Amino acid sequence: MLIYAIATMGLMGLIFGALLAVASKKFAVASDERVGKVRAVLPGVNCGACGYAGCDALAEAIVAGKAALDACKAGGPRVAEKVADIMGAKLDKHPERMVALVKCVGNKDKTKYRGEYSGVPSCRAAVMAGNGPKDCLYGCLGFGDCVRACPFDAIHISPGGVAVVDADKCTACGKCVAACPRGIIELVPASHKVHVLCMNQEKGVVTRKQCTVGCIACQACVRACPKGAISVQNNVAKIDYSKCDDCALCAAKCPVKVISGRKESVEAAAS
Amino acid sequence: MIAVKGFRGGVHPPTNKHLTEDKPIRKASEPARAIVLLSQHTGAPCEPLVKVGDYVKVGQKIGDSKAFVSASVHSPVSGKVASIEPWIHPALGKKVPAVIIDSDGQSTLHESVTPKGSAESLSQEEIRAIIRESGLVGLGGACFPTAVKVSPPKGKTIDTFLLNGAECEPYLTADHRIMLERADLVVEGAKALMRAAGVRKGIICIEDNKADAVKAVERALRGVSGLEIAVLPTHYPQGAEKQLIKAVLGREVPPPPGLPLDVGVVVSNVGTAAALATTLRTGLPLISRIVTVTGQSVVEPSNLEVKIGTLFSSVIQDCGGLKGEPGKLIMGGPMMGVAQYTMEAPVVKGTSGLLVMSPEEAREEEGTNCIRCGRCVEACPVNLMPLFIRAYTEAGKWDMVERYDAFDCIECGCCAYVCPAKIPLVQWIRLGKNELMSRRKGGK
Known part of the structure; x- marks a missing residue:
């Protein structure tokens, strides 16, 4: 009796197997193998910074030609090159690696507070309630909307109450830039060390009253720069990174010490 | 008297109205410098009509907008325009353009300030035009332009006009005093508003903690047809438009963008009515309002008639200043008011009160997690x-x-x-x- 059962099962297995084999050949959907390969080189965190639903969706879009080869912001140039290899195409230009930078070092001791804020611990909520507790309307509020937005754990609030980016972890996905209600986070080239760490657009006299490390638009940096890379726009100094060669002469001349390297910004904020 | 139906939900916070409810309205001292914000209402901000250095008179229009939903602003003092620059808006917390006028102390009236006539003698269109020109907005605090409110779009019919004298917000007594001392203005203004909106039936709604105001309005209503009083139990937030309609008429306003208009009702504050009556009688546009200055930290809590554009610091000085270090300054009442970070903000059309809490009153407890108590x-x-x-x-x-x-x-x-x-x-x-x-x- 046992032999019949085994034979029946075996036979059924053979028939279904053959059917499946035929079906898979006959009804096969042509899929581009490059999708899987591209997907494999993407970071896989599904951060959404590219504008697609996730890494799977972006891989399909890249292969379909709907997204650029360097569309993955988080992956940066390394991923873009790998994607280009798979696609057999060349990148027109080699993009520079960017990182986010919080352009404020006005911690609790340096910036004046005009009131006490108690309520929902969110920068955006604080801005809605009377534009935040700091006198400076361009200062980091330190409630961490950017920290919650970062998918890579690359931004933190220093003990002094100012957000600081960990450049090693930052992928320049731009989520913190969008989350900051003050708009004081910018993406800057990772290779550059000299930055203006303030965005205060008030006149110098007003800025001076608000914060000890605020740009007073004195133009000392503009005069110091041998490359003509710094200009003062809207009462705040701005570096043109395409001209800047990181000589730091501007930082040496700045009377309020608001032009400095990334390292200094971390130290200043942490103090 | 109308039987009221009430509304669901709400709370009964301590009203704390005893601080000022017996204090008659008195005129605040004239501001030496008036800061008139160009955006004091819901809708499009005004454009300035004057230049720096111009001489302006009391009641002169200094800002207007062509937009339908907007309200013009007028000079509360006579004097020179010192500057036009951004100034702190007490409700928005940010700076908005303002016309700053140095008063010459003469209070010279502008030529346009002439009596307009009574509610009966004017046509619907005339009253609407007067409302628009006088920059009248809802004085309950929301500052919606009254001219828009009384001009319902075609196809909508309004059958009932509610005059809101509930003043459910704790501490505030400005509307209470207006009804008590200026009941005739309230009634006349109500008649004018009803005429402008084309409504026959009006109800003046007052909470039962203002019995003296009910009596005063009753007296003023003698011989007036079309207006009734509804006495409502004290219940927060009864003065909120939708809750008031539900409580008095039992009608439910649909959710946003639903408006009281959709259920055939227009609601206006008693202060708005009194201000309109003042404009009709004297011709003065909306350049002052009644402000309740109250709280444990104020030396002499009062109901003041304050010129729009007076700084909070000066209003509080008028009430004897502060007792020690204050805990919190709020424009409006404690439930819906806006906390301030400076006393250098000016009184705007929506400033129903200034509440200065003592540090003890303002003390906040640390929040904990939601326990889903419901x-x-x-x-x-x-x-x-x-x-x-x-x-x-x-x-x-x-x-x-x-x-x-x-x-x-x-x-x-x-x-x-x-x-x-x-x-x-x-x-x-x-x-x-x-x-x-x-x-x-x-x-x-």
Whole structure:
């Protein structure tokens, strides 16, 4: 009796197997193998910074030609090159690696507070309630909307109450830039060390009253720069990174010490 | 008298009106410098009509807009325009353009300030034009331009006019004193507003903690047809438009963008009516309002008639200044008012009160986690579930924030008032609404 059962099962297995084999050949959907390969080189965190639903969706879009080869912001140039290899195409230009930078070092001791804020611990909520507790309307509020937005754990609030980016972890996905209600986070080239760490657009006299490390638009940096890379726009100094060669002469001349390297910004904020 | 139906939810906070309810309205001292913000109302901001150095007179129009939903602003003093620069707006917390006028102390009236006539002698169109020209807005605090309110779009018929004298907000007594001392103005203004809106039936709604005001209005109503009084039990937020309509007429205003118009009702504050009557009698546009200055930290709590554009610091000086270091300064009442960070903001058309709390009154308890007791759900007068809106806002689940009808919230503060975990629920809901709005604008 046992032999019949085994034979029946075996036979059924053979028939279904053959059917499946035929079906898979006959009804096969042509899929581009490059999708899987591209997907494999993407970071896989599904951060959404590219504008697609996730890494799977972006891989399909890249292969379909709907997204650029360097569309993955988080992956940066390394991923873009790998994607280009798979696609057999060349990148027109080699993009520079960017990182986010919080352009404020006005911690609790340096910036004046005009009131006490108690309520929902969110920068955006604080801005809605009377534009935040700091006198400076361009200062980091330190409630961490950017920290919650970062998918890579690359931004933190220093003990002094100012957000600081960990450049090693930052992928320049731009989520913190969008989350900051003050708009004081910018993406800057990772290779550059000299930055203006303030965005205060008030006149110098007003800025001076608000914060000890605020740009007073004195133009000392503009005069110091041998490359003509710094200009003062809207009462705040701005570096043109395409001209800047990181000589730091501007930082040496700045009377309020608001032009400095990334390292200094971390130290200043942490103090 | 009308039998009232009441509304669901709400709270009964201590009213604290004893501080000022017996204090007659007195005129505040003239400001030496008036700061007239060009955006004091809901709608399009005004453009300045004067230049720096111009000489302006009392009642002269100094800012206007061509937009339909807007209200002009007028000079409260006579003198020279010192500058036009951004100044702190007490309700928005940010700077908006303002016309700053140095008073010459003469209070010379502008030529346009002439008596307009009585409510009966003017036509509907004439009254509407007067309202528009005088820059009248809802003085209850929302500052919606009255001219827009009394001009319903074609196809909508209004059958009932509610005059809001509920003044449910704790501490505030400005409307109370207006009804008590200026009942005839309230009634005349109500008649004019009804005529402008084309309504025959009006009801003056007053909470039962203002018995003397009820009597005064009753006296003023003798021989007047078409107007009645409804006495309502004291219940916060009865003065909120939708709750008032529900309480008095039993009608439910549909959720936003539904308006009282959709159920055939227009609601106006008693202060607005009194201001309109003043304009009709004297010709003076809206250049002053009644402000309740109160709180444990004020030396002499008072009801003041203050010129628009007077700085808070000067208003408080008029009330004997402050007792020691204050805990909190709020424009409006404690439930819906806006906390201030400076006394250098000017009185605007919507400044119903200035509340200065002592540090003890202003003390806040540390918030803890939501225990899902559901008291906020019970207290919500618009049948929302604040705890979930807050949780979804915190989690960033914006589709759920919308599905839980965050936009219906009237921000009355009942939920936050009853919350045993001391969670700032209204602020969370506001944050959720703000995010939803920016998503809608961004088209995401």
